Amino acid sequence: YFGKGIDMVVEAAKMFPAFSFSILGVRDELNHLQLPENVKIIHPQPHDKIAEFFSMHEFYMQLSIAEGFPNAVCESMLCGCIPIGSDVFGIPDIIGDTGFILKKKDLTLLKKLVETAVASDKAMLLKKARQRIIDNFPAEKRERELLKVIS
Numbered sequence: 001y002f003g004k005g006i007d008m009v010v011e012a013a014k015m016f017p018a019f020s021f022s023i024l025g026v027r028d029e030l031n032h033l034q035l036p037e038n039v040k041i042i043h044p045q046p047h048d049k050i051a052e053f054f055s056m057h058e059f060y061m062q063l064s065i066a067e068g069f070p071n072a073v074c075e076s077m078l079c080g081c082i083p084i085g086s087d088v089f090g091i092p093d094i095i096g097d098t099g100f101i102l103k104k105k106d107l108t109l110l111k112k113l114v115e116t117a118v119a120s121d122k123a124m125l126l127k128k129a130r131q132r133i134i135d136n137f138p139a140e141k142r143e144r145e146l147l148k149v150i151s
Contacts, residue, residue: 004063004064005061005062005063005064005065005086005105006023006026006063008061008063008102008105008107008110009021009023009039009061009063010023010033010035010036010039011107011110012061012110012111012114013035013036013038013039014036015107015110015111015114016038016114017036017037017038018038019038019118020038020040021036021038021039021040022039022040022041022042022053022057023039023040023041023042024042024044024045024050024053025042025043025044025045026041026042026043026044050075051075051078051079054075054076054078054079054080054081055079055080057076057081058081058082058122058126059081059082059083059084059117060072060073060076060077060081060082060083060084061083061084061085062083062084062085062086062091063084063085063086063102063105063110064086064088064091065086065088065105066088066089070085070089070090070091070094073085073091073094073095074094074133074137077094077095077098077099077129077130077132077133078130078133078134079130080126080129080130081126081129082098082099082100082117082120082122082125082126082129083095083098083099083100083129084099084100084101084102084113084114084117085099085100085101085102086101086102086105087101087102087103087104090145094132094133094137095129095132096132096136097128098125098128098129098132099117099125099129100113100116100117101113
């Protein structure tokens with residue numbers, strides 16, 4: 001929960017009550033929390049449903065404090081999400097200049113970053129994000145990187 005940055009996503013939801021937030025891939029781990037009304041929990045989905053889920057969202061947040069090769073960032077970018085990620089491991093390299101990087105775990109910085117993201121040229125960024133993954137992180141390369149992390 002904390003290592004994946006879900007705590008930061010919940011705090012962002014509290015700061016931006018007019019926005020909707022979805023947290024994908026958790027079961028009952030968050031039941032003990034008082035989640036804001038604008039946070040929807042989505043249980044793990046079959047892989048073939050992930051693209052549909054990502055395509056329904058404008059932004060994708062990966063605010064992990066540690067991460068191997070974050071395939072979900074790549075997948076979300078391919079589906080037209082603008083990435084907002086933490087400054088750890090491969091996340092900044094994947095995002096490049098197509099999204100936003102949270103330099104450190106700090107709620108004030110996150111608030112400013114989300115405000116900047118919402119005010120950005122979103123149409124341009126989502127096109128750039130998708131093309132960046134197509135050009136630099138094809139499926140074969142992502143698979144190799146994931147296998148490196150696992151072994």
